[in-house]
Amino acid sequence: MANKISDETIEYVGILAKLELSQKEKENARADMEKMLDYIDILNELDTEGAEPLSHVFPVYNVFREDVASQEDGSEDTLANAPVKKDNSFKVPRTIG
Amino acid sequence: MDIASLTAAGLGKKIRAKEISVVEAVRASLDRIDQVEKDVHSFVTIDREGALKRAEDVQKQIDDGRLTGALAGVPVAVKDNICTKGMPTTCSSRILENFHPAFTAEAVRNLERGGAVIIGKTNMDEFAMGSTTETSYFGVTRNPWNLEHVPGGSSGGSCAAVAAEECPCALGSDTGGSIRQPSAFCGVTGIKPTYGTVSRYGLIAYGSSLDQIGPIAKDVTDCAALLEVIASRDPKDSTSIDRSIYVHRQSKGPDSQESFKGGQPAGYDFTSALVNDVTGMRIGIPRDYFGEGLDGEIKEKILAAVRVLEERGAVAEEFDLSLVPYAIPAYYVIASAEASSNLSRFDGVKYGYRTQDYEGLHDMYKRTRSEGFGEEVKRRIMLGSFVLSAGYYDAYYMKALRTKALIKQAFDQAFARYDVIVAPAAPTTALKLGHSLSDPMKMYLGDIYTVSANLAGLPGISIPVGTDSKGLPIGMQIIGDCFAEKKIIRAAYTLEQTRAYERPALAKNASKVQEHGADDRQRKEAVQRREAVQRKEAVQREGGAV
Numbered sequence: 001m002a003n004k005i006s007d008e009t010i011e012y013v014g015i016l017a018k019l020e021l022s023q024k025e026k027e028n029a030r031a032d033m034e035k036m037l038d039y040i041d042i043l044n045e046l047d048t049e050g051a052e053p054l055s056h057v058f059p060v061y062n063v064f065r066e067d068v069a070s071q072e073d074g075s076e077d078t079l080a081n082a083p084v085k086k087d088n089s090f091k092v093p094r095t096i097g
Numbered sequence: 098m099d100i101a102s103l104t105a106a107g108l109g110k111k112i113r114a115k116e117i118s119v120v121e122a123v124r125a126s127l128d129r130i131d132q133v134e135k136d137v138h139s140f141v142t143i144d145r146e147g148a149l150k151r152a153e154d155v156q157k158q159i160d161d162g163r164l165t166g167a168l169a170g171v172p173v174a175v176k177d178n179i180c181t182k183g184m185p186t187t188c189s190s191r192i193l194e195n196f197h198p199a200f201t202a203e204a205v206r207n208l209e210r211g212g213a214v215i216i217g218k219t220n221m222d223e224f225a226m227g228s229t230t231e232t233s234y235f236g237v238t239r240n241p242w243n244l245e246h247v248p249g250g251s252s253g254g255s256c257a258a259v260a261a262e263e264c265p266c267a268l269g270s271d272t273g274g275s276i277r278q279p280s281a282f283c284g285v286t287g288i289k290p291t292y293g294t295v296s297r298y299g300l301i302a303y304g305s306s307l308d309q310i311g312p313i314a315k316d317v318t319d320c321a322a323l324l325e326v327i328a329s330r331d332p333k334d335s336t337s338i339d340r341s342i343y344v345h346r347q348s349k350g351p352d353s354q355e356s357f358k359g360g361q362p363a364g365y366d367f368t369s370a371l372v373n374d375v376t377g378m379r380i381g382i383p384r385d386y387f388g389e390g391l392d393g394e395i396k397e398k399i400l401a402a403v404r405v406l407e408e409r410g411a412v413a414e415e416f417d418l419s420l421v422p423y424a425i426p427a428y429y430v431i432a433s434a435e436a437s438s439n440l441s442r443f444d445g446v447k448y449g450y451r452t453q454d455y456e457g458l459h460d461m462y463k464r465t466r467s468e469g470f471g472e473e474v475k476r477r478i479m480l481g482s483f484v485l486s487a488g489y490y491d492a493y494y495m496k497a498l499r500t501k502a503l504i505k506q507a508f509d510q511a512f513a514r515y516d517v518i519v520a521p522a523a524p525t526t527a528l529k530l531g532h533s534l535s536d537p538m539k540m541y542l543g544d545i546y547t548v549s550a551n552l553a554g555l556p557g558i559s560i561p562v563g564t565d566s567k568g569l570p571i572g573m574q575i576i577g578d579c580f581a582e583k584k585i586i587r588a589a590y591t592l593e594q595t596r597a598y599e600r601p602a603l604a605k606n607a608s609k610v611q612e613h614g615a616d617d618r619q620r621k622e623a624v625q626r627r628e629a630v631q632r633k634e635a636v637q638r639e640g641g642a643v
Contacts, residue, residue, distance in 0.1 A: 009483075016482040017437060018444070019475055020463040029479050035538060036480055040426040043496050046503070053498030055306060057292060057505055057554035058579050061342070065332055077199035081448035090446050093458045 003037040099608040100125035105265040105319040112170040119152040119170035126172040130263045132607045139258035141177045143217040167322045169212030174267040177218040180299035189233035190223045192450045192469030202299025204310045204327040211326040219254030223471045225303045232473045242601040246527040249279030256283040262604045266314035272307045274547025277559035281522035281572020284561045287313040292554035293338035296331035302439040304432035307551040317590045321367040363580035370583035375591045376410035381515030383418035394565040399573045402562045428548035430497035437481025505553045512578035520546045522559040522572035556582045
């Protein structure tokens with residue numbers, strides 16, 4: 001079955017992905033995604049009934065450590081990469097009107 | 098002697114024996130970089146001064162006995178998605194063009210503790226998304242065997258650097274084949290370890306449940322030595338494992354029901370597996386990996402290599418692995434889903450690129466990301482956002498995770514019977530530059546033999562087994578059960594003992610020039626010193642006159 005992605009879906013995915021796409025990019029994204037989903041649909045041939053979704057592939061054991069306080073001030077190094085900063089803080093556009 | 102052509106272990110030995118100084122070793126790498134980098138372009142960043150300074154420091158520590166390891170003084174290149182404090186780390190993306198990490202990845206710290214000298218950061222597909230190193234924001238890397246061809250990817254820079262002998266070994270990362278496939282394309286050896294073996298702390302995440310850092314070098318010995326240095330249980334990565342408490346099962350034929358309890362300890366002593374003997378080793382050859390779609394010459398070379406192992410006492414058998422057609426779709430759903438989440442951190446606030454013009458916070462996020470990410474990265478973020486969105490989550494993401502469970506089961510069944518599984522690393526040898534970019538689907542399909550090991554967390558090694566009629570290297574993959582690195586190392590090492598390492602013509606030619614170059618450099622430096630003295634004297638004379 002050929003997948004059809006609506007304009008609304010592309011808009012919605014763009015919002016989720018926090019990407020601003022031009023009209024041409026949207027068209028390309030739609031074509032790419034339809035093609036990819038057509039291919040991914042091959043998974044529907046496979047009976048996965050009863051198979052638990054697997055995230056981690058082998059048994060993992062919890063490892064504990066002592067809760068030891070440490071004094072580390074990495075703020076200077078961290079802020080060194082900020083595109084815009086002010087008073088030891090990241091500066092962002094106004095978020096509340 | 099041409100230092101650049103040595104293996105990492107060979108170079109390390111000569112450094113410890115004081116036959117070669119660490120500065121000489123680093124200089125040899127930098128000289129080779131000067132010779133071939135304009136053609137190959139393996140690196141995003143080359144840290145000449147830092148490496149030479151570090152070389153002197155390492156030499157002191159070797160001299161006073163503080164550094165004694167196999168890699169002490171050996172130059173290593175690091176893929177540019179692995180954080181290095183003091184050196185930019187870009188993921189070959191515009192969005193991280195000027196990123197200077199505040200810390201160093203644990204794998205690199207382990208290298209530094211072992212006395213390795215980091216000479217630079219290697220080119221890659223942007224955020225490791227791609228199989229050709231063509232999606233890099235900083236331009237393509239070329240295959241040292243034929244500059245018209247891709248080196249593979251995403252660790253294309255690391256593999257090309259090793260093949261061109263710009264450094265004896267390098268770190269790569271493997272999410273769906275990104276160490277094994279470019280290793281095959283460049284005629285070098287690379288290992289993707291069992292998930293959790295190497296700490297991911299400081300590895301900029303693509304698909305967190307699949308990503309592993311691993312070694313790339315000229316031979317199996319170097320890869321084992323490098324893995325021994327970088328592997329560690331790290332409290333800073335909760336998915337890193339303590340291999341001393343895990344054991345891998347023994348294959349005992351079809352009825353074996355053994356779990357991870359009750360086999361050989363997984364351990365960290367990878368070099369102990371460098372044993373030239375495969376007597377009694379059971380090798381599984383999945384029929385589904387050798388059928389349609391696989392280049393005939395690759396099939397022929399790999400099956401010939403299996404026969405060599407049989408002559409050495411291994412027992413090979415064909416079997417049906419099953420589920421092979423489902424691995425790529427499951428992989429792309431899971432990897433894209435994780436990528437869409439992982440890459441949400443690039444927002445123009447904390448680091449990296451920020452757009453110039455924007456109205457408000459949300460607009461700033463969107464424009465920053467749209468301008469900062471390349472096409473392939475955006476494609477995967479879109480797909481990942483889609484498969485995780487309400488209404489599609491069950492149909493795609495959960496379905497992929499269930500498929501992953503079945504794929505893992507299929508491998509469990511296989512490893513109940515076989516010690517290792519042999520597979521191609523890729524369906525073809527290296528394609529020409531520009532060939533894959535026009536059709537992403539075609540590029541994705543090239544990952545058919547590698548993605549399953551990531552989905553199932555398995556270790557895999559890619560080793561060269563000859564070249565095709567075009568003169569391009571062919572790689573064979575040996576896949577092991579979880580924690581069974583030592584079995585794949587042993588099989589690969591045994592095979593390697595039967596054939597000599599093949600160097601690309603580019604490296605051989607550079608070697609010849611470099612051997613003369615060492616004399617030239619000494620002459621040039623002598624001239625420069627003399628000129629400097631003359632200038633100084635002239636200045637003193639003039640100064641006196643004024």
